[in-house]
Amino acid sequence: MPMEQGPQAQSARKLRHILDPGSSLCREDVVWALDYIKKKVADEDSALAELSQPRLLKNYRGFAEAAMSLLASPRTGPLEADRLRGMLREALHGLERQS
Numbered sequence: 001m002p003m004e005q006g007p008q009a010q011s012a013r014k015l016r017h018i019l020d021p022g023s024s025l026c027r028e029d030v031v032w033a034l035d036y037i038k039k040k041v042a043d044e045d046s047a048l049a050e051l052s053q054p055r056l057l058k059n060y061r062g063f064a065e066a067a068m069s070l071l072a073s074p075r076t077g078p079l080e081a082d083r084l085r086g087m088l089r090e091a092l093h094g095l096e097r098q099s
Helices: 006-019 027-042 053-072 078-092
Strands: none
Touching (some): 006 027, 006 078, 053 078
8 A cells, every 4th residue: 555645735734633533632732733723714716615604603613712721621531622622613514635
């Protein structure tokens, strides 16, 4: 099986790692995911155009809750990591199809 190459493949691998419940999740991973989402929005990714307005609002809520969670608590324990993963899944809905 050929190894994935390029920035898109690297991002897909990173997202799989971040969203994998079996992997550890650190603050830097969450910041990376939030920055990934921010860039997709800034670049007006075509995947966003395919989402309904109610779905976009759910994505935004997940993004905002994850960001606020980082501000509220500098530490990420196992329960918080699961909660953050859920928020990131919500925020990434529709953007992670290449992963």
